[in-house]
Amino acid sequence: MSETSYPVRSVATTFRIVEALDEVGEAGITELSERTGVSNGSVHKHLNTLRSLGYVRKEGTRYSLSLRFLGLGNRVRERREVVRAARPAVESLASTAGAVTNLQVAEHGYGVYAYRATRGETDGNAPLPVVGERVPLHTTAGGKAILSRMDRAEVEEIVDTVGLPTRTDKTIDSRDELERELRSIRDRGLAFERGEHRPSVQCVAAPIAASDRPVGAISVSGSVDRMSGKKLEEDLAGLVVSAANEIELNLFRE
Template sequence: MSDGSTTINAVETSFQIIDVLADHGPLRVTELAEETGVPKGTVHKHLATLRGVGYVVKEEKVYRLSLQYLRVGKRIQKRSKLFRLAKPIVDELAKTTRATTNLMIVEEERGVYLYRNDGMSVESDPLPAVGGRVPLHATAGGKAILSQSLELTEKLIEDHGLQQFTEKTIIDKQELRNELRSIRDQGVAFERGEHDPAVQCVGAPIVVDDEPVGAVSISGNIDRMIGKKLEEDLTGLVVSTVSEIEIALLRQ
């Protein structure tokens, strides 16, 4: 919500409603009021406004988000140079590994999935959707990025702290710093059930002119992402993929 600066409550309420519809919709006005804690009359006014600009659709007595959000999201995605250059390379990695492959960037000290290719994965891994924010300190891609920036690491710790998501999440500041140094030396980061207990992941940072611009990771169910496959096979493929992306970025 607010970071302490001047905000407009009505705008925050609209986005609160949008978030609930994204996670739980379609919903009735009463259900939205219960989920948001906003009075029914206020919810109805916001829905009427959002319908008027084409971002909410009413069907019978329920409301859902319109496909306008797809248009907006695709436009933002396509404006990213990293997305345009990395997408075909990430797609090739997904094809080779037959596993879920992710491209992550940072926004407001949070990891954001800019792109994902599910490869030939037959199971749906419990990963946030493209555009969803995830904690940097509890994900392979996030730790890979943090390993390349002491400034970002300290800002994350100061502004957000180290939230615990599972019993394996690193919540000790010095322990995190030690792991990030190891990741920087090795060039790869592992996520072993730290954000979701069912997911393991390996990632590597994309670095241009000594600055991390993103990360590539391969993720999967903890039962599949184990042993030599995780520690050696996928690790080498992630590192070579990142090198290819870095070369493409430097040529632009």
């Protein structure tokens, strides 16, 4: 979408600068201008405004985002009913599996990692997106699990908007392939990820529904070396389905 598509262009410019700072960590005015295509003077004005509001820090000539965003994100997350309902199950599954367990939700056609618990030995060979990061739904087990509970029109709308961007040579890149994969997930109630988002990561996920609508997915992730075969397809798969059922019961109680 071009900047002229936004009703308030100055707001779009502000968030282009914020997102650029998020990508690089810290930067000077000229670097941000080159990254965003916004003039030096305009970048400087937006940064000063963000700084006066407490959203940007400045050290010397370098700018970075402040921790005020952390407070906003945490409060937004805690207001999501599915996060509150899922937290105990996510923590319990991580302890039982001795692995990284994630809650993923869909927002604006993307999957967002909303909550994570880690137990046992951390797997440095299987780097995962950070909590709060959004990813194309078709690239992850959790995202595919969510898509599997949507009707065809919803899936088509997401694909029309987001596309089917590839992350690895194993990423699903056609509508027909995606439809076949979603049918398989519906049949077994489980989604698997085998190097589709990160080459070294494998994952199993189950959808979470409320009133027959997808509200998220719970997954267990790890490296190819530590998570494959029977462990992935049977042992962890059963645990993930049980955890998803527990979360749905918690949602019903709320």
